[in-house]
Amino acid sequence: MKPIGVHYDSCYERHDTGPGHPESAARYCVLREALEALPEDIVRLPGRKAAVAEVLLAHEPYYHDLVYRDVISCADQLRTGDTAICEDSYDVALEATGAVIEAVDAVIRGDVSRVFCAVRPPGHHATASRGMGFCIFNHVAIAANHLRRVHGLKRIAIVDWDVHHGNGTEAIFETDPGVFYVSLHEGNIYPYTGRAADRGAGPGEGFTLNLPLPHGSEGSLALAAWDEHAAPALDAFQPEFVLVSAGFDARKDD
Structure with missing residues (x-):
């Protein structure tokens, strides 16, 4: 191993x-x-x-x-x-x-x-x-x-979890079907992007998945969003490599 x-x-x-x-x-x-x-x-x-x-x-x-x-x-x-x-x-x-x-x-x-x-x-x-x-x-x-x-x-997945949406990463790959971007973040805070309706553009449409969560969400809600939406989408995309943008500012003591 x-x-x-x-x-x-x-x-x-x-x-x-x-x-x-x-x-x-x-x-x-x-x-x-x-x-x-x-x-x-x-x-x-x-x-x-x-x-x-x-x-x-x-x-x-x-x-x-x-x-x-x-x-x-x-x-x-x-x-x-x-x-x-x-x-x-x-x-x-x-x-x-x-x-x-x-x-x-x-x-x-x-x-x-x-x-x-x-x-x-x-x-x-x-x-x-x-x-x-x-x-x-x-x-x-x-x-x-x-x-x-x-x-x-050919197929890279980026999984981003953070209090804040990764607007920069989404923008860089917005029209790129070779990168599937998934973000779990709190909705309606800085940088005020990452709406569920934003799913990419042009040839990249459908290769962005935003999962905004309500303020104060417990980890169980994030896991449910992952299981219901993110995991099936990633399985369908079949990435050759997964990159994780791991944000820790959602932790109560951070």
């Missing part, structure tokens, strides 16, 4: 979002320390910086350049909106993207059966041309296109 992989690194704590920020280095530190205590049969995988060409698998060149310029100019926020940055944010975002690519490559090689990547800054709000919602580069979207371009896969 193939082992399970995990990736974490203190380098992600260099992305400084400022005092009192909900997406903080201190929050990540708690997670890293928990992962360090895992049994030795969990394989820790190394990371690396993503190349610019890899970032461009899901982002426009001018947006990549904007991020780089904003960081080196010592701005405290991306000019595209509500994403705090510091002098290390560009490099740390590249590390996060590179780690996710390394993880999917390890699964494809057969080194591990699956990998949990604890990386930050997060990614699912980042569109091809705009960072927002604390996100800079969309690591999962980049990994999906890497799997298709480099490894020749």
Whole structure:
């Protein structure tokens, strides 16, 4: 039986979002320390910086350049909106993207059966041309296109659970029938997208499944939505690879 992989690194704590920020280095530190205590049969995988060409698998060149310029100019926020940055944010975002690519490559090689990547800054709000919602580069979207371009896969599923809808990931693949996007999220909160009626567009119509849940939903309701809607849709799609955007902000103590 193939082992399970995990990736974490203190380098992600260099992305400084400022005092009192909900997406903080201190929050990540708690997670890293928990992962360090895992049994030795969990394989820790190394990371690396993503190349610019890899970032461009899901982002426009001018947006990549904007991020780089904003960081080196010592701005405290991306000019595209509500994403705090510091002098290390560009490099740390590249590390996060590179780690996710390394993880999917390890699964494809057969080194591990699956990998949990604890990386930050997060990614699912980042569109091809705009960072927002604390996100800079969309690591999962980049990994999906890497799997298709480099490894020749045809059908990728992205499962996204979070309090907030992954508008960036949905937008990147909205017209793409090769990626099936499923999101479980709270309805009617930031970024005010992810309606159940939004199912993709053009050739991608029917390849987006949004499952907005009421505020205060228990886990049982999310599981019921998964069993009734998401699981059958994924079974019908028959993905060759499943990527999970795992958000933990629905937990009451987060």
